[in-house]
Amino acid sequence: MTAQDALASGIAEVEQIVARARTAQQAFEACGSQALYDKAALAAGWAIMEPARNRSLAELAVETTGLGNVPDKITKNHRKTLGLLRDIAGVQTQGIISDDPATGITEIIRPIGVIGAVVPSTNPAATPANNIINALKGGNAIVVAPSPKGVASCELLLSFIHAEFAKLGLDPDLVQMIPAPGSKAKTQALMETADRVICTGSQNNVHRAQSCGTPAVAVGAGNVTVIVDETAALADAAAKITASKTFDNATSCSSENAVVVVDAVYDQFIAALAREGGALVPEAGTAGIIAKLWPDGHLNREVIAQDADKMLAALDMGGKVPADTEFLAVETKGIGPDHPLSGEKLSRILAVYRAADFPDAKAIAARILDHQGAGHSIGIHTRQDARAVELGREMPTCRVIVNQAHTFATGGAFTNGMPFSLSMGCGSWGGNSIDTNLNWRHFVQTTKIVREIPPREPALSDIFAAYWAEAGE
Incomplete structure (x- = not known):
């Protein structure tokens, strides 16, 4: 044939x-x-x-x-x-x-x-x-x-x-x-x-x-970014981010790919992540991670969605991080096509950005979503709910996940009101016709x-009275 x-x-x-x-x-x-x-x-x-x-x-x-x-x-x-x-x-x-x-x-x-x-x-x-x-x-x-x-x-x-x-x-x-x-x-x-x-x-x-x-x-594509502000419950945030990041070896589009941490709590949060098994890779070590994670311009299949020990071996990080390491938290500043850590990694690797304050954290998160993941979702760990609403008003996203493990919350959870789903619409930001799960x-x-009913045609004054009072007829 x-x-x-x-x-x-x-x-x-x-x-x-x-x-x-x-x-x-x-x-x-x-x-x-x-x-x-x-x-x-x-x-x-x-x-x-x-x-x-x-x-x-x-x-x-x-x-x-x-x-x-x-x-x-x-x-x-x-x-x-x-x-x-x-x-x-x-x-x-x-x-x-x-x-x-x-x-x-x-x-x-x-x-x-x-x-x-x-x-x-x-x-x-x-x-x-x-x-x-x-x-x-x-x-x-x-x-x-x-x-x-x-x-x-x-x-x-x-x-x-x-x-x-x-x-x-x-x-x-x-x-x-x-x-x-x-x-x-x-x-x-x-x-x-x-x-x-x-x-x-x-x-x-x-x-x-x-x-x-x-x-x-x-x-649309996921590339979840989560903000940790200076009011967050740091131990709780670190535990939830870890549970979410490592679940099913980060296969979910709702798995955190980047965390943006406000400077005032940066060191404390990194310490909290370490207690949960998140090993910090300083910015000086970023190039080595990138080279092994994208050896030929494509994600390394020996790293994608693998258990922690296999991932660390493929990245030549075995013995260079604590034995109980569950994922890598890689410090970086770059955002965009020339900075692959700012995109989706489908692995137990979390990009870490340091922000001067909450407005700066918003700006960093917006740049990341503009690069990849617009429309999908963003997370925030905070004690100020008004900041979550602020993100909902300003960010190119269909979902703002507040104080939750992102991958469990975005697609529906028994502790929130989102419909259970494995597919998230991303609205016009993500090039989709739906903005819901x-x-x-x-x-x-x-x-x-459709049946005929008595007419319900309004007079012009019923519609324009307030407008005429302000602007004239």
């Missing part, structure tokens, strides 16, 4: 998968009820949350992707799915959701159809599961396009989901994936034939999703029944 024949065969295969998904979805919707949609979503949820299956998925993910660690992936699979199921419990996604006599409008919530979901290798089970649950909750079918390293995890997840579906008599064609070998051409074919694209992952994929001709919901609302649409 020639390469051209293989390409055509792969595209035809995707078209057949989508066709089966469309047939399954139409039947799912035709006999649809809230109970049916909820049952399907719960089946997918239990498929990943059942402890033995969760462990199998976590172990396979680490084995095949080489990213993260098993205990944290088990925690992530469990908590992200449990939180999502809590969020959607009792949510109406089928039938008439409003009937307003005053406007004459009746609103009916409807499925979108076939969802095409492009997912990354960093969370090869949790992210597909999140998309699948949301899709089923809304009465949709879904076809997942995993990254090459995520194929095995996705295959196993779908086998678990289909086993649950078999117990309930649900059509397995409601949840499918693009089989190996994956390719850009196959993913492109999925994006062009689905009814909506959901894309989480590389910015290359995001660009392709948003230009494929199908309505797309995509998310991806959630069930992005998997449904509505039809409005």
Whole structure:
């Protein structure tokens, strides 16, 4: 078979998968009820949350992707799915959701159809599961396009989901994936034939999703920056930043990449980080870290999302830092393309900036986000809530995370009100159409029944009276 024949065969295969998904979805919707949609979503949820299956998925993910660690992936699979199921419990996604006599409008919530979901290798089970649950909750079918390293995890997840579906008599064609070998051409074919694209992952994929001709919901790049001001509870901030930075070996887009510390508490905070396992690399040692972290202009795969001992060995830092080191806190000043530490590092490495005061910290953080990560989120550890509000008014960000471990808070937590999600919209700052966490609302649409009502046309004076009083007619 020639390469051209293989390409055509792969595209035809995707078209057949989508066709089966469309047939399954139409039947799912035709006999649809809230109970049916909820049952399907719960089946997918239990498929990943059942402890033995969760462990199998976590172990396979680490084995095949080489990213993260098993205990944290088990925690992530469990908590992200449990939180999502809590969020959607009792949510109406089928039938008439409003009937307003005053406007004459009746609103009916409807499925979108076939969802095409492009997912990354960093969370090869949790992210597909999140998309699948949301899709089923809304009465949709879904076809997942995993990254090459995520194929095995996705295959196993779908086998678990289909086993649950078999117990309930649900059509397995409601949840499918693009089989190996994956390719850009196959993913492109999925994006062009689905009814909506959901894309989480590389910015290359995001660009392709948003230009494929199908309505797309995509998310922006993370490069979380956190400010520690002079009023912060330093021990608490250091503990939370450490827990967040090291969770699943920093695979999350919500993992802290830079911390900006106000000068008045800089030394005390660095000491607090050291007590948590954060070893300081002075600015004089930055060049060596950069050379080994980006040996050929690309992030070193022996460092990305690795356990601390493997990361330190790859960076030739073994024996140069304390034995209990969990991550490296690297002092730096540079920001921008020529200063890679100011960007996302996907590893247990935290860039540390020293600010003269809070206004200076804001300015540094803004420059970092302008370089990378605009729209995603920023954090602050402070006792002055007004400063968090100030960041919300001034910074190019959709989320300000206050006094929390960032990676646990941004995508939803049981201790805050954000929707549980693994995909964060970044608004216009990040080139996205959404500024919220991806959630069930992005998997449904509505039809409005519009009836005539008595006229409600105002007089000009009703609208302009105050303006005329100030500016004249």
